[in-house]
Amino acid sequence: MIICGYNGITRNLRGTFVDENVPEGENFIRGNPAEEKTLIRAGIKKEDTLIIALENDERSIFVTLLAKKLNPNIKTGAVVRKRESVGKIYKAGADYVVLESEIVGKEILRYLLAPRVAAFMGRIVLSEDLQLLGLQLPRKYVDKRIKDTDIRRRIGTIIAIKRGDKIIKNPKPTTILQKGDVLIFLLQGKEINKIREIMGQWILRRD
Amino acid sequence: MISSFPLKNRLILFLMMLLSTILLGSLGYVIIKVFVEHKNTTFTDAIYFSIATISTLGHYPAGIGLESEIGKWFTILYLIFGLGVIFGGIQALLGPWIEMKVKSAVHERKLPIPEDAHIIITGYNDIGKVIRDELEIIGIPFVIVDEKPPQDVPAVEGKPTEMENLQKANIERAKALIAVGDNETNAVTILTARRLNGKLNIIALAQNGGVEDILYKCGANKVISKDKVISAVLSHWIKGDFVHHLSGEIFKDTAIEEYRVDAKLNGKSIMESRIKEKKGTIIAIYRGSRLIVNPAPQFILKEGDVLILFKGGA
Numbered sequence: 001m002i003i004c005g006y007n008g009i010t011r012n013l014r015g016t017f018v019d020e021n022v023p024e025g026e027n028f029i030r031g032n033p034a035e036e037k038t039l040i041r042a043g044i045k046k047e048d049t050l051i052i053a054l055e056n057d058e059r060s061i062f063v064t065l066l067a068k069k070l071n072p073n074i075k076t077g078a079v080v081r082k083r084e085s086v087g088k089i090y091k092a093g094a095d096y097v098v099l100e101s102e103i104v105g106k107e108i109l110r111y112l113l114a115p116r117v118a119a120f121m122g123r124i125v126l127s128e129d130l131q132l133l134g135l136q137l138p139r140k141y142v143d144k145r146i147k148d149t150d151i152r153r154r155i156g157t158i159i160a161i162k163r164g165d166k167i168i169k170n171p172k173p174t175t176i177l178q179k180g181d182v183l184i185f186l187l188q189g190k191e192i193n194k195i196r197e198i199m200g201q202w203i204l205r206r207d
Numbered sequence: 208m209i210s211s212f213p214l215k216n217r218l219i220l221f222l223m224m225l226l227s228t229i230l231l232g233s234l235g236y237v238i239i240k241v242f243v244e245h246k247n248t249t250f251t252d253a254i255y256f257s258i259a260t261i262s263t264l265g266h267y268p269a270g271i272g273l274e275s276e277i278g279k280w281f282t283i284l285y286l287i288f289g290l291g292v293i294f295g296g297i298q299a300l301l302g303p304w305i306e307m308k309v310k311s312a313v314h315e316r317k318l319p320i321p322e323d324a325h326i327i328i329t330g331y332n333d334i335g336k337v338i339r340d341e342l343e344i345i346g347i348p349f350v351i352v353d354e355k356p357p358q359d360v361p362a363v364e365g366k367p368t369e370m371e372n373l374q375k376a377n378i379e380r381a382k383a384l385i386a387v388g389d390n391e392t393n394a395v396t397i398l399t400a401r402r403l404n405g406k407l408n409i410i411a412l413a414q415n416g417g418v419e420d421i422l423y424k425c426g427a428n429k430v431i432s433k434d435k436v437i438s439a440v441l442s443h444w445i446k447g448d449f450v451h452h453l454s455g456e457i458f459k460d461t462a463i464e465e466y467r468v469d470a471k472l473n474g475k476s477i478m479e480s481r482i483k484e485k486k487g488t489i490i491a492i493y494r495g496s497r498l499i500v501n502p503a504p505q506f507i508l509k510e511g512d513v514l515i516l517f518k519g520g521a
Binding site: 113114152 | 326332333334335336337338341342345383385387408410412415416429431433434435436437438439440441442443444445463464465487488489490491493498500501503504513515517518
């Protein structure tokens, strides 16, 4: 993964950093990310993911254009400051765009309006001591209704089912499970280990 | 530059120009009348000629108009010049005058500051704007304290770090304060706010890492770190995990809600409560500060429990 901009947002990510203000070193390329030769030096042609979090939106948009030209298949995520940049950078080819003020503003509102939900989501999103986990449906449950299985007792409540590209939220107890379904659970760290022991082959790898 | 020129000065300038135009015309009139047409004239005639010309009256009583060739040309040129002065002057005066009227009209409609149970937002930037828009939609009263507040919402103009400005925002009876300015301003604002209202729910933004502790020490109830939140959202996207799949909902706050158990449901099991059918799936329960994830259907609810509900879908 290549990360353009070394700052508070990107510091904890792992990859090759490209920034004008870092000393050249292992995992650090010193140079202007808006220059073709810097991106090539960072290995853009063989990488699969690019993160752009620069100080200036215009520069981020330009880097997106440049990166997509050098490697059209690279998955690009970007952070922008101005609302009007969101549409522009998507048009430039970014796959995922975060608008700073929007995300932060919504987070503050959540603490204001529903503090418990916010604290709860914080545990999922920030601390990861709770995790949303997808488990492949075992063959023995295919074509059965949820309430006729022991899934709930053994693992937990199914909060959603991923069926192909569709996500079925809050499935009814009478929902019939199909082959290829991915069941989504919300689990605590220690529960995950327990499940791993019981049915390790279930756990869906992240890819 | 021109529009910043005060209206009063404009008026004086216009009157001076008008006066000198009239005097200039009169002077020319007298010179032509006496030295070209060799006739007698009076001061009153000269002024009369000037005003009649530039005001486009278009008619001179006998003996006043200039009849010589030079006199006629003078009248034409003077008419054009005079019109320029008058119309130019009116335009330069009317614009700012209307502007002033509109401004004072807006000023008079200044919105009242909410009295109690409201939210105070200190700092008006992109984040403040997101919060403001959302609060407007849900209809929660709020007031913005900033040196440059927007005109169309209840606002106090001034530094939020100063006691006086927070008092103007009725901080003693406010429900919450959201500090979204820069780090220093937020820290001092929180210190000031805490002294004025001990029970206030203060939510503060940390613009970068390392200041969270400081803001908590100042008296914030919750500090949200900008870098941490954005970093978390990004890394979930990179990992491509289910948090991100659901993040559309998560960050809209529509699909996950909290629900407080009341006396009616006290002592009932989750199965008996039929909450799943009525409201949504219970994915977790807060009992005090303890979090119970994936409660069993037999779990007995207590009054005061806070249920985390996952809503929507099938």
